[in-house]
Amino acid sequence: MKNNNNTYLLFLLQGLLICLFSSCSNIEANKENHTFNVAFNVDQSIEEFDNVKFEPFDNLNLSFFRGNVWIKLNINNEENENKSYMFINNDRFNRNYVFYKLDTLTHSLKLVHQIQDTSKKDYRTFNNPNPNLKIDLAPNEIATYLITTNSDGRTKDATPKIMDLETYFDFINETTILNIIFYGIIFCLVLINIYQWSIYKQEIYIYYIFYITSTFLVYLGIEGYFFSLNIKHIIIDHFVFICVKMWALSLIVYTSKFLDIQTVAPRYYKLIKLILIVVLGGTLIYQFTFYNSSIQHLHYFENVLSSLWLVLIVGMILLSVKNRRLELKYYLIPLAGFILFTIIGLIDVHFQILPGNAFNYVKLGAIIELIGFTYFMTVLIKKKLKKAERLENELLENKKQLQTAAIELEKKDKILSTKKQIEKTDLISIFKLVENSLSTETEWDEFKLKFNKLKPEFHEKLLAFEPKLTKSEIRLLTLINIGYSQKEIAQILSIAPDSVKKARSRVRKKINLSKKVSLKDMLSQL
Known part of the structure; x- marks a missing residue:
């Protein structure tokens, strides 16, 4: 019942997050007083601005674009007072925007802002992740x-928009609040999992904390927040790609631990380790060997590698279907949430049919995934610990029962030992008169009659065990069962000790007795 309540709370929290993130407004543009045109891969210089052919466009969502983009903005202040506007777009992962204004007197382009070091900053007005320019x-x-x-x-995603200054600051404040919530939740999840690890001491928490931390850094990099630091952009680019590799590594390793692939499919687990070492190690070596030029290829290559990581995860899922159904169910629920909202975000990028920023849906999927993994992983660990505790209690109970049985068995052994000693003493006293000779049939019959009173089933079981035993062999085995030594038997039967030895050997052979088992032990089992 408690787990059900926790599940309801989990889905309620996710519902609230969906409402919150989807309520974030899009960048609404003022369209009535401006026009945009674009030119791609321009060869002319800035001074040859008039020779460039600009064309209208619907959007500038460019996948893995390589080259330059020139955007021409014509804007008109139709009011009789000073007016300020903001140019903005969603190209957060680029910091190389330059803004020029056409001087109507000289008909030449002039920089809007002067920047000393463009390796650390670009020409935007405000140091925000979204490229921006304040237009007065x-x-x-x-x-x-x-x-x-x-x-x-x-x-x-270089699609430009124009908005008034007040709308821009509302957008920035709203985005900042949502990002504080987003990164705050991730930070809290890290603390929660550190706490859970301190309680349950399960190794998987370490891998999961590594995964959450990597996710945190990757999103900061994708959204361009690292570029706000006073650090060279190329250093930030390399750091972001290291974070992406950490994210891929942590996701694959965490998945393998969650689904226990090392036990379910040890060969596939070894293959995964080999692929991670070769691929991640190889790309890392390439990245730093060609430090100044590798970034332009890594953007495309890392997206190709994402298909490889997906194949490895699907392989682990398929291998877990038979033997790890509970773990697989707990793994797929959060993952499905992440995939669903990522697809929604990608669709909205192109069609813009949903409220809010498209990337917010991707971030929402990440939050649902991380919260889901935190919850279901803890539920799974608790179940495993309870099962282990139950098995341990059963083991202790069985151990106690075995100890009790051992004590009882020891008591019985003492009783049997005493009984055998008593029986031997009784037999010796009973047969004291015939102790020195059982060589005649009359003496044997009298001995046998009195022996059967003490052990009535012995001869019957002996013949049932081996029906072909002769009278002399039965006589020998009877005396051995009583406890007489080879020398004593020779005296009683009035034969040589060697004859007794040979007779014992013949009997052993007849009953096919192993050399490891003595005649006395075999007879005691009867």
């Missing part, structure tokens, strides 16, 4: 701006 227009001013940027192969 005089009353009834008509202005032309040129925005240039380039890409080394990374994905670009």
Whole structure:
């Protein structure tokens, strides 16, 4: 019942997050007083601006684009007062925007801002992840701006928009609040899992904390927050790709531990380790060997590798279907949430049919995944620990029962030993008169009669065990069962000790007795 309540709370929390993230407004543009045109892979210089052919466009969502993009903005302040606008787009993973304004007197382009070191900053007005430019227009001013940027192969969402200053700051504040919630939840999940690890001491928490931390860093990199630091952009680019490798490594390792692939499919587990070492190690060596040029190829290559990681995960899922159904169910529920909202986000990027920023749906999927893994992993660990505790209690109970049985058996052994000693003493006293001779049939019959009173079933069981025993062999085995030694038997039967030895050997052979078992032990089992 408690687990059901926790599950309801989990889904309620996820529902609230969906409402919160989807309520974030899109970047709404003012369309009535401006036009955009674009040119790709321009060969002309800035001074040859008039020779560039610009064309209208619907959007600038460019996948793995390599080259430069020039965006021409014509904007008109139709009011009789000063007016400020903001140019903005969602190209958060690029920091190479340059903004020019056309000087109507000289008909030449001039930089809007002067930047000393473009390796650490670009020409944006505010140091926010979204490229931006504050445009100040005089009353009834008509202005032309040129925005240039380039890409080394990374994905670009360079679709530009114009909004008033107040709307821009509302957008920034709203985005900041949502990001505080997003990264705050991830940080709290790290703390929760550290706490859970301190309680349950399960190794899988270490791998999961590594995965959450890597996810945290990857999203900071993708959203461009590292570029806000006063660090060279190439260093940040390399760091982000290291974070991506950490994320891939932690996801694959965590999945293998969650589904116990090392036990379920040890060969596949070894293959995964080999692939991770070769692929991640190889790309890391390439990245730093060609430090200044590798970034432009890694954007495309890392996306190709994502297909490989997906294949490895699908393989682990298929191998877990038969023997790890509970673990697989707990793994697929959070993963399905992440995949669903990622697909929704990708669809919305192109069609813009849903409320809110498209990337917020991807982030929402990540939160659902991380919360789900935290919850279901703990549920699974608790179940395993309870099962282990139950088995341990059963083992202790069985151990106690065995100890009790051993004590009882020891008591019985003492009783049997005493009984045998008593029986031997009784037999010796009973047969004291015939102790020195059982060589005649009369003496044997009298001996046998009295022996059967003490052990009535012995001869019957002996013949049932081996029906072909002769009278002399039965006589020999009877005396051995009583406890007489070879020398004593020779005296009683009035024969030589060697004859007794040979007779014992013949009997052993007849009953096919192993050399490891003595005649006395065999007879005692009867």
